[in-house]
Amino acid sequence: RCIDDSISITLIRSSIDPDPYPEFGIHKFRFALCPVMLSSNKELIQRSYDYNHRFSVVSTDAHEGKLPASNSFISLEKGNIAISGIKMPEECAGGNKLVIRVYETEGSKTNASVRLFKKPVKAYFIDINEEKIESGNINTDGETISFDVSPYSIASICVEF
Numbered sequence: 439r440c441i442d443d444s445i446s447i448t449l450i451r452s453s454i455d456p457d458p459y460p461e462f463g464i465h466k467f468r469f470a471l472c473p474v475m476l477s478s479n480k481e482l483i484q485r486s487y488d489y490n491h492r493f494s495v496v497s498t499d500a501h502e503g504k505l506p507a508s509n510s511f512i513s514l515e516k517g518n519i520a521i522s523g524i525k526m527p528e529e530c531a532g533g534n535k536l537v538i539r540v541y542e543t544e545g546s547k548t549n550a551s552v553r554l555f556k557k558p559v560k561a562y563f564i565d566i567n568e569e570k571i572e573s574g575n576i577n578t579d580g581e582t583i584s585f586d587v588s589p590y591s592i593a594s595i596c597v598e599f
Contacts, residue, residue, distance in 0.1 A: 445471075479543040483520045509555065517550025518543050519587055527568050527596060537568065538595045542587045551584045554597065558583060561597045568596065 439446050449467050450460055470489055476482050514521060523539040542548055561576045561583045576585040576595060587593050 478518065480518050480520060483543060487520075510553070511555045512538070513553045515551035515553050515582060517587070518546065518548040519550045519593075521552070522592075529568075534599045536597045536599075537564065538597060539592065540587060540595070541592045542590055545589045547586060547588055549584060549586050551582050553582050555581070556599060557581050558597045558599055561585075561595055564594045564596045566594065568594070570596070 447469065450465065453460060472485065472489075474482065474485065476485075512521065512524060519540040520543050521538065521540050523537075525537050525539075526533065527535050527537050538552065540550065540552075557580055558578055561578055563571050563574045563576065563585075565571050574585060574593075576583055578584075583595070583597065585593065585595065
């Protein structure tokens with residue numbers, strides 16, 4: 439909360455339900471102040487994501503591999519969308535599918551392009567229950583899929599490899 443020349447923040451709200459003793463124990467908090475002059479919600483969402491999701495590394499031993507020394511699992515090439523989730527479908531035989539969930543950030547229809555780690559066989563829109571829906575069109579070009587997203591809406595896409 440900002441009032442005149444001061445800022446305040448509530449770290450623990452002393453409610454008693456469902457936890458009757460919320461202030462006992464060790465609590466860790468992180469917060470940041472970042473003056474920004476951004477032209478889009480997408481940029482602000484990205485800054486927030488970068489702060490809240492720190493970079494992590496998985497170490498391994500030296501070994502031969504088929505993949506290049508550097509690559510990206512998934513990257514947003516264009517469009518006013520944020521990628522909110524990537525997961526395996528609930529019922530996936532063989533592990534050759536991914537579900538990608540996105541949402542539009544600026545309040546206007548956008549055409550989005552997402553580059554994947556390998557070439558998909560096909561991609562299609564699904565509903566929240568992961569059932570294929572016939573609305574919309576997804577184009578595939580090499581490792582890239584392109585699709586339209588309506589203003590302030592979500593889209594779920596199933597990608598098959």
